[in-house]
Amino acid sequence: MKYIDEYRNAKPAARYARSIARLMTKPWTIMEVCGGQTHAIVRFGIDALLPHELSLVHGPGCPVCVTPLELIDKAIEIASRPNVIFCSFGDMLRVPGSAKDLLTVKAAGGDVRMVYSPLDAVKLAREHPDREVVFFAVGFETTAPANAMAVYQAHQQRLANFSMLVSHVLVPPAMEAILSSPDNRVQGFLAAGHVCTVMGCEEYEPLARKYRVPIVVTGFEPLDILQGVYMCVRQLEGGRAEVENQYTRSVRKAGNLSARQLIREVFDVTPRKWRGIGEIARSGLGLRPEYAGFDAERRFDVAGRRVEEPAECVSGRILRGLIKPHECPAFGSRCTPEHPLGATMVSSEGACAAYYRYRK
Amino acid sequence: MNGEPAHERIAEFSCPIPISDHPNILLAHGGGGQLTHSLIEKMFAPAFRNSLLESRHDGAVLSFNGIRLAFTTDSHVVHPLFFPGGDIGTLAVNGTVNDLAMCGARPVYLSAGFIIEEGMPMETLWRVVQSMRCAAARDGVQLVTGDTKVVEKGKGDGLFINTSGIGILEHNLSIAPASVRDGDVILLSGDIGRHGIAIMAVREGLSFESAIQSDCASVAGPVMELLKTGIEIHCLRDLTRGGLATALVEITEVARLQADLEETAIPVREEVRGACELLGLDPLYVANEGRFVALVPSKDALQALTLMKSHSGDACVIGRVIAPQSRSFESGVVTIRSPIGASRIVDRLSGEQLPRIC
Numbered sequence: 242m243k244y245i246d247e248y249r250n251a252k253p254a255a256r257y258a259r260s261i262a263r264l265m266t267k268p269w270t271i272m273e274v275c276g277g278q279t280h281a282i283v284r285f286g287i288d289a290l291l292p293h294e295l296s297l298v299h300g301p302g303c304p305v306c307v308t309p310l311e312l313i314d315k316a317i318e319i320a321s322r323p324n325v326i327f328c329s330f331g332d333m334l335r336v337p338g339s340a341k342d343l344l345t346v347k348a349a350g351g352d353v354r355m356v357y358s359p360l361d362a363v364k365l366a367r368e369h370p371d372r373e374v375v376f377f378a379v380g381f382e383t384t385a386p387a388n389a390m391a392v393y394q395a396h397q398q399r400l401a402n403f404s405m406l407v408s409h410v411l412v413p414p415a416m417e418a419i420l421s422s423p424d425n426r427v428q429g430f431l432a433a434g435h436v437c438t439v440m441g442c443e444e445y446e447p448l449a450r451k452y453r454v455p456i457v458v459t460g461f462e463p464l465d466i467l468q469g470v471y472m473c474v475r476q477l478e479g480g481r482a483e484v485e486n487q488y489t490r491s492v493r494k495a496g497n498l499s500a501r502q503l504i505r506e507v508f509d510v511t512p513r514k515w516r517g518i519g520e521i522a523r524s525g526l527g528l529r530p531e532y533a534g535f536d537a538e539r540r541f542d543v544a545g546r547r548v549e550e551p552a553e554c555v556s557g558r559i560l561r562g563l564i565k566p567h568e569c570p571a572f573g574s575r576c577t578p579e580h581p582l583g584a585t586m587v588s589s590e591g592a593c594a595a596y597y598r599y600r601k
Numbered sequence: 602m603n604g605e606p607a608h609e610r611i612a613e614f615s616c617p618i619p620i621s622d623h624p625n626i627l628l629a630h631g632g633g634g635q636l637t638h639s640l641i642e643k644m645f646a647p648a649f650r651n652s653l654l655e656s657r658h659d660g661a662v663l664s665f666n667g668i669r670l671a672f673t674t675d676s677h678v679v680h681p682l683f684f685p686g687g688d689i690g691t692l693a694v695n696g697t698v699n700d701l702a703m704c705g706a707r708p709v710y711l712s713a714g715f716i717i718e719e720g721m722p723m724e725t726l727w728r729v730v731q732s733m734r735c736a737a738a739r740d741g742v743q744l745v746t747g748d749t750k751v752v753e754k755g756k757g758d759g760l761f762i763n764t765s766g767i768g769i770l771e772h773n774l775s776i777a778p779a780s781v782r783d784g785d786v787i788l789l790s791g792d793i794g795r796h797g798i799a800i801m802a803v804r805e806g807l808s809f810e811s812a813i814q815s816d817c818a819s820v821a822g823p824v825m826e827l828l829k830t831g832i833e834i835h836c837l838r839d840l841t842r843g844g845l846a847t848a849l850v851e852i853t854e855v856a857r858l859q860a861d862l863e864e865t866a867i868p869v870r871e872e873v874r875g876a877c878e879l880l881g882l883d884p885l886y887v888a889n890e891g892r893f894v895a896l897v898p899s900k901d902a903l904q905a906l907t908l909m910k911s912h913s914g915d916a917c918v919i920g921r922v923i924a925p926q927s928r929s930f931e932s933g934v935v936t937i938r939s940p941i942g943a944s945r946i947v948d949r950l951s952g953e954q955l956p957r958i959c
């Protein structure tokens with residue numbers, strides 16, 4: 242397939258792997274931030290091509306994994322109400338809350354629907370004026386423009402029966418939380434290419450300077466990732482700490498200006514709780530006061546809920562790159578995709594699920 | 602009263618799947634993945650235990666005075682009833698015909714049970730019945746008995762059809778997962794993933810540049826020819842929900858062998874690959890309705906491939922069966938070599954494949 246097969250070719254992959262090995266004079270630990278990259282690394286076996294002294298650790302960039310338990314419980318509570326049509330992307334449906342998941346709500350008769358775009362939810366709201374349509378707005382900067390557009394359109398169309406349960410998170414504050422942690426072992430980052438397609442690369446410059454860490458904006462195909470690793474190792478070996486762009490076919494330095502403008506129009510930067518990591522200041526997006534009428538937490542009066550994470554799940558340590566999934570004592574025994582203890586085992590992009598599915 | 606202690610008898614009647622796991626049936630219990638597997642293994646198989654059921658094949662092979670018959674059943678629920686490349690009627694006939702063919706049987710007789718929702722237009726039912734008539738005629742099978750039930754409006758999704766079938770085995774081979782041997786070659790009859798993506802595109806209103814047609818078809822023709830040429834077929838399996846991956850995982854688990862696949866050898870149409878990339882789905886797990894795998898000894902592989910290619914140009918060798926290469930693989934495993942040359946495990950899907958966020 243055009244623009245895909247070129248990036249999944251065994252010969253250049255082997256060449257890149259050899260070049261990386263030649264560059265290395267000492268061990269390095271690099272974190273790929275995005276869950277999509279983690280998935281590609283494990284699915285294509287990219288790490289198997291790399292030298293043993295290079296450790297790839299898997300970062301917090303899976304939106305499903307970092308959505309806090311209490312938000313899932315709120316989603317389940319709202320979805321269980323009789324007059325609600327609850328819309329979500331597919332992979333949120335299976336994430337366990339404290340007692341059940343959204344698929345269970347659906348099995349018990351709740352109107353839970355999988356949609357491919359938040360604009361589908363807006364359309365549903367128009368078609369069902371007598372029902373409350375709620376969209377579960379989860380994700381990083383990548384999904385924020387489409388979600389902002391949905392709220393913007395609902396506002397324009399004066400749709401009183403549309404609302405959003407928002408749990409948007411931002412990548413740079415999570416990277417800073419990892420770097421500033423005393424037990425941090427990450428020496429270089431592959432930043433998430435699609436996030437930077439929207440936001441650009443500039444907001445990573447202060448991080449690279451302050452923590453003396455190379456950050457390479459990287460794509461998602463095997464050759465993208467290998468080239469990203471190569472660029473990162475070259476910086477580490479050369480003693481440099483800069484922001485570089487591997488994913489030039491998609492990412493411009495300033496990002497997508499109209500998408501950024503739309504995000505600013507609808508959302509404000511807010512503190513956000515991350516599953517397994519805790520609350521991080523200025524790490525998420527929430528609806529601005531002008532759009533607060535579309536906030537499902539207010540409309541359904543669930544804003545005050547607090548839920549503690551189960552102690553046995555170590556996904557927080559996995560998301561910070563401190564341990565690998567198979568090092569968790571519950572991995573594959575008490576925690577499987579059928580009976581996940583935490584979201585990293587549920588999402589197709591979760592590090593634990595990727596290891597379980599492709600490695601066991 | 603028998604002599605067993607009371608608690609053992611009670612245990613027989615208590616549900617073997619802990620209620621705390623899944624107190625209710627989820628869609629994934631019918632998805633062909635891990636939950637379907639556990640429903641069969643923990644509830645159905647122990648409840649109905651017998652030696653024929655143990656073969657875990659697409660149908661049962663029964664012997665009567667030297668005559669071997671295959672017997673199978675399949676229920677069909679599909680929304681929408683009509684989709685690009687087929688409809689519920691063609692599916693209902695082809696599905697059961699294919700299951701019989703996978704036992705190495707020549708399909709002969711079918712039954713049909715219709716569960717119809719009140720209010721369904723007579724014309725719609727007529728079109729489905731005509732599709733069934735044509736599909737049956739193509740394979741030379743007769744629909745010899747049936748049943749009709751009508752449920753109240755809202756209690757069914759338009760139309761459900763169950764078909765059962767009987768076929769005759771006209772050879773002495775034992776075609777089943779247990780017959781698979783170290784060294785067998787794995788042949789695939791055509792490109793994969795078309796049915797699942799065609800249905801999803803219609804159901805979810807996804808539009809692609811060209812409409813993706815379901816692969817819905819009978820595979821009895823090529824299978825009967827394979828048998829006629831005397832190829833020593835070890836196992837056949839049609840790829841339905843759960844896709845190629847699930848079919849091979851099931852075979853290797855019974856055979857307790859390792860199947861090594863080559864990802865670049867598996868044909869997937871451009872438009873299906875595109876849809877899968879877009880939605881974050883793996884074509885290995887996407888449903889098919891007219892494809893099968895054949896596992897044959899390497900001496901017969903070329904002949905089998907030539908014959909299969911005469912039916913579909915996409916037919917190909919996708920891998921090989923070997924003895925398990927590590928202790929943890931001894932209960933059976935499927936591995937696949939990725940396009941960049943590294944190997945990974947192919948497992949059953951834990952639930953339904955769900956499109957991902959970004």
